[in-house]
Amino acid sequence: MRQWLRRQFDGAYERMLRRELGDGPAHVAIIQDGNRRYARSRGDDAPDGHREGAKTTERVLDWCDESGVEELTLYAFSTENFDRPQEELDPLFDLIEGKLYEFADAERVHDAEVRISAIGEVERLPDRLRQAVDYAEGRTSDYDNFRLNIALAYGGRAELLGAVRNVAEDVESGELAAEDVSVEEIDDRLCRQPARDVDLIIRTGGDERTSNFLPWHANGNEAAVYFCAPYWPEFSKVDFLRGLRTYESREKSWQRTRTERAVALVRSAAETELAEAKAVAGRLRKQLPTAGAEEVSAELERQGREAELVE
Structure with a gap:
């Protein structure tokens, strides 16, 4: 009975949130935090948490489609994550590799014309994972109806530093005049970048920080930020809609x-x-x-x- 009442309440609350929403953001970026803590809270190992989190990722793709979101960027693996123990990295790489192949071959991806891209220092990843990235990108490269960006070996500060160094080298060599350095020049030098600026960042797991995530595309666009307590495997549709509402409230205020x-x-x-x-x-x-x-x-x-x- 209690579960039935909970489902009824959640359904009514979801309908209320939907009535409050307008056009919503075009580009949502998500920091999927809390997989390991979720696993520990249940007495499981970290890989179990990552597998449960992957199920949430699939649901979020459906919610984006329903809400008119045109681009989704997921923070799957940061440059700092390389410091984790190898016994934790290998199962995580296995999971990401398998999901890339699965998404690249999924009928729903091709029916919806989803373009899959990886952003970050992909060359630092294991060969098998780079091959999976190449496969997913190649299978979906002709699509542009919806863009799914997977941030792998990503670090925003390193990305900006590389772009600035590239500009400095061109100025020093005379290929670029100092007065011609512009937003577009920096933007063009960001490797494997999203298609558009970020409108909303969502972070799960309770921490209130953006962890060096897409600073050029989010901070420069004054993106809204929504922090929520649920671990990523527990992230619900209501949580997602609350994030969209945060964006709209910030947009109206702005x-x-x-x-x-x-x-x-x-x-x-x-x-x-x-x-x-x-x-x-x-x-x-x-x-x-x-x-x-x-x-x-x-x-x-x-x-x-x-x-x-x-x-």
């Missing part, structure tokens, strides 16, 4: 802040010259959502009426 700043700029410009205020408002309206643009226009009209009264 848009509101931009609108308030735009209105303040128009007001400041109008204090000196109404024509200047109109020029500023024209530029700002193009950068704001419809409601924000309307608010800027209303402020401009108010300034115009006040100017007429003064004359």
